[in-house]
Amino acid sequence: xxxxxxxLSFVLGMALSIGLVAAAYGALLGWARFTGPQGGLPQxxxxxxxxxxxxxxxxxxxxxxALLVYKGEVIGRGFNTVKRDGDAGGHAEINAIGQALARLGxxxxxxxxxxxxxxxxTFEPCPMCQGALAMWDVQKVRFLRAKTISRQWQxxxxxxxxxxxxxxxxxxELQEQLFLKHPDYPGHVAxxxxxxxxASR
Numbered sequence: 001x002x003x004x005x006x007x008l009s010f011v012l013g014m015a016l017s018i019g020l021v022a023a024a025y026g027a028l029l030g031w032a033r034f035t036g037p038q039g040g041l042p043q044x045x046x047x048x049x050x051x052x053x054x055x056x057x058x059x060x061x062x063x064x065x066a067l068l069v070y071k072g073e074v075i076g077r078g079f080n081t082v083k084r085d086g087d088a089g090g091h092a093e094i095n096a097i098g099q100a101l102a103r104l105g106x107x108x109x110x111x112x113x114x115x116x117x118x119x120x121x122t123f124e125p126c127p128m129c130q131g132a133l134a135m136w137d138v139q140k141v142r143f144l145r146a147k148t149i150s151r152q153w154q155x156x157x158x159x160x161x162x163x164x165x166x167x168x169x170x171x172x173e174l175q176e177q178l179f180l181k182h183p184d185y186p187g188h189v190a191x192x193x194x195x196x197x198x199a200s201r
Contacts, residue, residue: 045067048067049066049067056081064121066096067096067119068120069118070117076097076100078092081095091129092123093125097133101136115140117140118138119138119140122143122145126155
């Protein structure tokens, strides 16, 4: 069956646009993944990552390990605990951030000089961990092993599928009502004296 000229032009235009976006994204991905310092890690950090990865192996979790370092001091350590804890978010990078938050508190963590804060991980962070790093403003990341380009594309397709399939439900005002109960939210209704800091959604 032949497509009408207008529809055919639209399909070809979309295909060309997707191809150009894919090419640009691939080039940007290749640049963004490997910019920044390339130096080797100190032996004590290598040893710490090795020990953390071995802890993940004890519960047959994927042996990924991470360190959150501030001014040369490790303030958070993490390894994969998805299987051990039945926790979908139990990735090494998120666990390292969580340990630092538990140790310092959200407000003190937010006050750290971001130029001196760095996450070091044995495996390039997945989109979930990238989101956590962005939410908590961890700007410097070093990884030992990179994900393959094919795996990066697979994860990107999952993200695009999510964007395409999501829908908004009602009542849409429920979230605003909940926000207004939080003491740090502008225009909140005072119901509690408790204030919590942390990443802003």
